[in-house]
Amino acid sequence: MNFKLILSLPILCLGLIWPLTSHAADSFNILLYHHISSTMPRSTSLTSEEFEGHLEYLKINDYNVIDLASAIASIQQGEPLPDKAIVITFDDAWRDIYLQGLPLLKKYDYPFTVFVNTDPVDQNNRHTMTWDMLRDLKQQGVTLANHTRDHDYLVRKPLYDEQWLDATLDNINYAQQRLTDELGPVPKWLAYPFGEYNDQLKLALKNRGYIAFGQQSGGVAEFSDWQALPRFPAAGRYSNLQSLKTKLASQPLPAKYSGFTDPVIRLDEGEQNQPLLHVELTESQRLGVRQQLSCFIVGEQQKPKWQGKMNFTVQANKSLVKGRNRYNCTAPIWGQKNYYWMSHQWLVYGGEAPPKQ
Numbered sequence: 049m050n051f052k053l054i055l056s057l058p059i060l061c062l063g064l065i066w067p068l069t070s071h072a073a074d075s076f077n078i079l080l081y082h083h084i085s086s087t088m089p090r091s092t093s094l095t096s097e098e099f100e101g102h103l104e105y106l107k108i109n110d111y112n113v114i115d116l117a118s119a120i121a122s123i124q125q126g127e128p129l130p131d132k133a134i135v136i137t138f139d140d141a142w143r144d145i146y147l148q149g150l151p152l153l154k155k156y157d158y159p160f161t162v163f164v165n166t167d168p169v170d171q172n173n174r175h176t177m178t179w180d181m182l183r184d185l186k187q188q189g190v191t192l193a194n195h196t197r198d199h200d201y202l203v204r205k206p207l208y209d210e211q212w213l214d215a216t217l218d219n220i221n222y223a224q225q226r227l228t229d230e231l232g233p234v235p236k237w238l239a240y241p242f243g244e245y246n247d248q249l250k251l252a253l254k255n256r257g258y259i260a261f262g263q264q265s266g267g268v269a270e271f272s273d274w275q276a277l278p279r280f281p282a283a284g285r286y287s288n289l290q291s292l293k294t295k296l297a298s299q300p301l302p303a304k305y306s307g308f309t310d311p312v313i314r315l316d317e318g319e320q321n322q323p324l325l326h327v328e329l330t331e332s333q334r335l336g337v338r339q340q341l342s343c344f345i346v347g348e349q350q351k352p353k354w355q356g357k358m359n360f361t362v363q364a365n366k367s368l369v370k371g372r373n374r375y376n377c378t379a380p381i382w383g384q385k386n387y388y389w390m391s392h393q394w395l396v397y398g399g400e401a402p403p404k405q
């Protein structure tokens with residue numbers, strides 16, 4: 049065999065592998081927790097032992113738990129992230145995070161972010177942290193950010209008029225001001241209560257310089273929708289490590305997320321509740337995606353319909369239930385054991401009074 053050919057073989061092989069492995073550094077996955085408790089509602093809780101199980105898994109499997117600000121900055125500045133980058137977030141500023149979560153996160157030396165509703169803190173709710181606890185967290189390097197003033201449903205309203213938008217932005221601005229007054233500067237980040245938003249709110253937040261987070265699953269990359277960034281819920285039925293492993297190792301399906309259909313379906317306005325989701329991929333060379341992509345809607349598998357190489361649609365084959373629904377799509381990544389992941393949350397809303405939280 050030609051000596052030059054022998055030398056170039058490993059380089060050829062590297063060339064084949066490189067575009068795939070390098071991709072891990074272009075995105076990161078965010079975990080979403082609420083309670084660390086054995087007594088609070090199971091749907092949003094996991095026990096200290098389960099939580100430590102997650103942290104231990106991240107450690108022994110060489111995940112890099114990084115802080116949200118540097119993860120966002122790396123993507124926005126086009127700089128590489130560490131491989132297997134994970135961000136830990138908590139919503140609602142429950143006191144059990146301070147009592148049960150903080151000691152464990154310190155033990156593993158993992159940074160994290162807490163999204164805070166300011167009214168319960170101002171009202172000294174016994175289940176939420178106090179301002180002193182939050183100040184202590186901040187001093188220890190924890191990032192604190194906005195989860196609205198009162199955790200109200202932001203888009204379950206009769207009308208999306210100017211008055212609605214003003215009141216919603218007032219709610220968000222009030223919380224931002226309270227956080228700043230009590231804690232000093234905080235990032236302009238909003239976690240939507242219940243992960244619920246609509247296109248109007250996203251646009252208003254974009255114009256005001258906010259980055260915003262939902263509760264649909266998936267990873268964050270340059271092509272993400274920065275006013276609806278996904279997070280993987282990791283408590284309750286999602287706390288099982290077996291299923292979490294796949295999500296931790298997943299990469300975001302490269303698509304134009306900001307072009308997704310408005311997520312609110314208003315039954316009172318006659319909108320049909322088997323919404324059609326158009327997805328446009330941003331990279332055509334994704335081997336296997338077209339053949340192996342499968343979607344799940346309310347637990348049922350649904351084949352996407354392809355229109356050319358870059359576009360597909362997916363649609364529920366029966367009516368979605370009132371409240372929150374998700375379309376999740378995954379495809380194996382060629383040459384890896386991992387999956388591409390994509391999710392869109394829908395809110396089917398009939399204009400009635402919202403249920404109690």
Ligand SMILES: [Zn+2]
Nearest residue numbers: 139140241242
């Ligand atoms: Zn919340």
